Amino acid sequence: MRPTVHDIAASAGVSLATVDRVLNRRPGVRAATRAKVEAAIDRLGYVRDVAAANLAKGRVYPLVFILPDSNNSFMHGLHAEVREAIARAAAERTDIRVIEIPAFDPAALVVALDAARAERPAGVALVAIDADEVRDAVARLAEKGVPVVTLVSDLPGSRRDHYAGVDNIAAGRTAASLLGRFLGGRAGPVAVLAGSMLVRDHRERLEGFAAVLQAEFPDITILPVLEGRDEPQRAETLVAATLAAHADLLGLYSLGAGNRGLIAALKAQGGERSLTVIAHELTVHTRAALQDGIIDAVLNQDAGHEVRSAIRILKAKADGLAVVEAQERIRIDIFLRDNLP
Amino acid sequence: MRPTVHDIAASAGVSLATVDRVLNRRPGVRAATRAKVEAAIDRLGYVRDVAAANLAKGRVYPLVFILPDSNNSFMHGLHAEVREAIARAAAERTDIRVIEIPAFDPAALVVALDAARAERPAGVALVAIDADEVRDAVARLAEKGVPVVTLVSDLPGSRRDHYAGVDNIAAGRTAASLLGRFLGGRAGPVAVLAGSMLVRDHRERLEGFAAVLQAEFPDITILPVLEGRDEPQRAETLVAATLAAHADLLGLYSLGAGNRGLIAALKAQGGERSLTVIAHELTVHTRAALQDGIIDAVLNQDAGHEVRSAIRILKAKADGLAVVEAQERIRIDIFLRDNLP
DNA sequence: GAGTTTTTGATGTACGTAAATCAGAAATTC
DNA sequence: GAATTTCTGATTTACGTACATCAAAAACTC
Numbered sequence: 001m002r003p004t005v006h007d008i009a010a011s012a013g014v015s016l017a018t019v020d021r022v023l024n025r026r027p028g029v030r031a032a033t034r035a036k037v038e039a040a041i042d043r044l045g046y047v048r049d050v051a052a053a054n055l056a057k058g059r060v061y062p063l064v065f066i067l068p069d070s071n072n073s074f075m076h077g078l079h080a081e082v083r084e085a086i087a088r089a090a091a092e093r094t095d096i097r098v099i100e101i102p103a104f105d106p107a108a109l110v111v112a113l114d115a116a117r118a119e120r121p122a123g124v125a126l127v128a129i130d131a132d133e134v135r136d137a138v139a140r141l142a143e144k145g146v147p148v149v150t151l152v153s154d155l156p157g158s159r160r161d162h163y164a165g166v167d168n169i170a171a172g173r174t175a176a177s178l179l180g181r182f183l184g185g186r187a188g189p190v191a192v193l194a195g196s197m198l199v200r201d202h203r204e205r206l207e208g209f210a211a212v213l214q215a216e217f218p219d220i221t222i223l224p225v226l227e228g229r230d231e232p233q234r235a236e237t238l239v240a241a242t243l244a245a246h247a248d249l250l251g252l253y254s255l256g257a258g259n260r261g262l263i264a265a266l267k268a269q270g271g272e273r274s275l276t277v278i279a280h281e282l283t284v285h286t287r288a289a290l291q292d293g294i295i296d297a298v299l300n301q302d303a304g305h306e307v308r309s310a311i312r313i314l315k316a317k318a319d320g321l322a323v324v325e326a327q328e329r330i331r332i333d334i335f336l337r338d339n340l341p
Numbered sequence: 342m343r344p345t346v347h348d349i350a351a352s353a354g355v356s357l358a359t360v361d362r363v364l365n366r367r368p369g370v371r372a373a374t375r376a377k378v379e380a381a382i383d384r385l386g387y388v389r390d391v392a393a394a395n396l397a398k399g400r401v402y403p404l405v406f407i408l409p410d411s412n413n414s415f416m417h418g419l420h421a422e423v424r425e426a427i428a429r430a431a432a433e434r435t436d437i438r439v440i441e442i443p444a445f446d447p448a449a450l451v452v453a454l455d456a457a458r459a460e461r462p463a464g465v466a467l468v469a470i471d472a473d474e475v476r477d478a479v480a481r482l483a484e485k486g487v488p489v490v491t492l493v494s495d496l497p498g499s500r501r502d503h504y505a506g507v508d509n510i511a512a513g514r515t516a517a518s519l520l521g522r523f524l525g526g527r528a529g530p531v532a533v534l535a536g537s538m539l540v541r542d543h544r545e546r547l548e549g550f551a552a553v554l555q556a557e558f559p560d561i562t563i564l565p566v567l568e569g570r571d572e573p574q575r576a577e578t579l580v581a582a583t584l585a586a587h588a589d590l591l592g593l594y595s596l597g598a599g600n601r602g603l604i605a606a607l608k609a610q611g612g613e614r615s616l617t618v619i620a621h622e623l624t625v626h627t628r629a630a631l632q633d634g635i636i637d638a639v640l641n642q643d644a645g646h647e648v649r650s651a652i653r654i655l656k657a658k659a660d661g662l663a664v665v666e667a668q669e670r671i672r673i674d675i676f677l678r679d680n681l682p
Numbered sequence: 683g684a685g686t687t688t689t690t691g692a693t694g695t696a697c698g699t700a701a702a703t704c705a706g707a708a709a710t711t712c
Numbered sequence: 713g714a715a716t717t718t719c720t721g722a723t724t725t726a727c728g729t730a731c732a733t734c735a736a737a738a739a740c741t742c
């Protein structure tokens with residue numbers, strides 16, 4: 001049987017109350033006594049029974065998730081995953097509240113962060129926008145001791161505790177590597193469709209993409225970036241114009257959302273040209289396009305994993321517990337037509 | 342606050358003991374009373390507090406993992422993950438015992454399964470070998486009500502409850518797709534290095550690989566399969582011989598383990614020829630080879646995920662709980678040089 | 683309607699920890 | 713060495729559920 005607090009008390013020759021004081025960092029224990037208790041904990045290999053502790057504490061974790069109201073499948077999926085987490089909330093002692101804000105609007109994000117702070121939650125998760133005013137708002141949360149996790153898009157240089165998302169530079173590099181190899185040495189221009197250069201994840205993907213193309217596939221050139229704001233309509237217009245303007249276009253990398261529009265534009269130009277296309281995020285639309293051969297590869301981040309990871313980390317930080325980094329790494333999924341789930 | 346058994350009892354107008362009888366399917370409750378209680382449970386949206394329940398039960402889950410003693414990095418990794426799970430066991434009320442058996446030996450596996458059965462564990466996980474005597478041994482476990490999960494390699498047509506591993510046909514298809522596209526229309530032979538056609542996962546990978554090559558890249562032919570038994574030494578000899586015999590070899594698909602030998606053979610032939618190589622399982626060896634450009638892509642299954650998933654499922658089955666299929670799907674990771682973790 | 687069986691109620695203990703209270707011991711201060 | 717402050721011990725209650733026991737009530741049987 002694993003040791004309990006009673007065993008620690010007996011082994012250390014102190015009372016249960018003292019063990020409790022040591023375990024929960026309550027004051028009123030001399031250094032010498034504390035050392036005795038800690039020695040006993042080590043000796044017996046005591047691990048606190050988290051289930052029993054939570055039961056006794058009756059602790060709940062009020063969490064706030066701040067999400068953009070973007071109208072694209074990925075964000076819809078993210079919202080859905082948060083809703084699923086809310087449904088499971090009862091069983092996990094979490095109480096998740098969602099604040100929706102306009103996309104790509106740093107001011108709105110700051111307002112939401114400050115509003116969240118007023119609720120004194122056990123933790124806050126946000127899809128970050130890369131702006132100093134946002135960093136300041138995160139700092140205000142940190143000041144109050146509220147753990148903060150960035151979701152999908154990171155905010156380096158801020159006081160956030162963790163980033164639950166993929167390595168976007170690696171994603172961009174991977175896209176370039178696949179695109180380059182699929183093109184097999186051909187020379188010509190490729191287009192890049194992004195959402196906005198305001199969000200860090202898009203900028204980083206572009207950075208990684210450009211770096212690998214330049215280093216390993218110098219014959220492939222990159223056209224000026226199209227900013228679709230993750231809106232299908234806008235994306236369609238931009239892509240259609242590019243297709244018309246560049247008869248020699250070899251391929252396209254869609255590093256943001258709004259792929260519905262991209263796919264519509266590609267379909268509209270018919271099967272005349274065979275473009276090599278790499279896109280992000282597996283949705284009903286990209287999945288169908290993969291199967292139809294319109295898209296060649298999809299890089300995906302699993303929104304469900306990201307949400308669950310963010311929750312685990314916020315709870316752990318709130319309790320001052322360590323995080324198992326390896327388990328929380330969010331991987332880049334690569335989907336071809338042949339390994340669709 | 343979420344409702345407790347007390348609330349149910351009050352709301353249904355019965356005693357706590359009766360609620361307990363209904364919840365835990367104990368006898369001695371009239372159908373009408375049972376209905377009343379169940380109505381109250383629905384009405385209040387009661388969910389059992391699993392933490393409290395486990396605490397009260399003091400339940401532990403003795404699990405048995407049967408693993409081959411193969412001397413390759415993937416199996417070493419799998420063993421390591423199981424050991425990590427054992428280290429976490431205390432906190433999760435599991436008590437995991439490992440039985441090691443010789444690789445590719447159905448008779449030894451049957452002996453181990455029967456030995457496991459004698460211990461009356463809460464569940465058994467095994468790396469399956471595709472043989473009817475193994476199916477029979479699994480059936481004997483099922484007969485006793487012991488949940489069984491296959492790990493890494495499946496055993497279809499058996500009474501196993503779940504398979505914690507990747508879709509190997511999809512893995513083979515993906516390998517073919519990548520290889521074909523990386524070769525960009527060239528014609529010639531490719532080699533396949535497998536461990537053994539005795540294990541299902543290797544057979545299925547080959548099947549998927551051959552199917553896609555034939556359908557989409559008819560100019561690429563497949564040489565007779567090399568069986569390396571997942572042993573580095575043997576793999577090296579086989580690959581070296583094939584390289585010597587086929588000057589026009591375009592590429593190689595290593596669908597099993599023992600890639601140390603493969604890499605040694607590839608290095609030995611120097612940089613004269615540029616083969617396109619796809620391998621399985623990310624280990625220190627394949628990682629280094631990816632970085633050196635010796636291997637072009639690695640398909641990986643995350644052993645840690647598989648082990649943790651197997652444990653979750655065995656516990657859930659032991660308690661008669663439902664499994665969240667979507668969460669337990671093991672994905673095929675594709676690693677290029679650019680997205681190495 | 684007496685006897686039997688089945689169903690229900692009331693109550694208590696246990697799981698391992700948290701948290702509070704109060705009394706007593708030890709250390710510190712002057 | 714008395715007064716004060718700081719530690720420590722002993723004990724109790726609580727969290728939500730599981731499980732056991734015994735008594736009481738209700739439902740059957742003949």
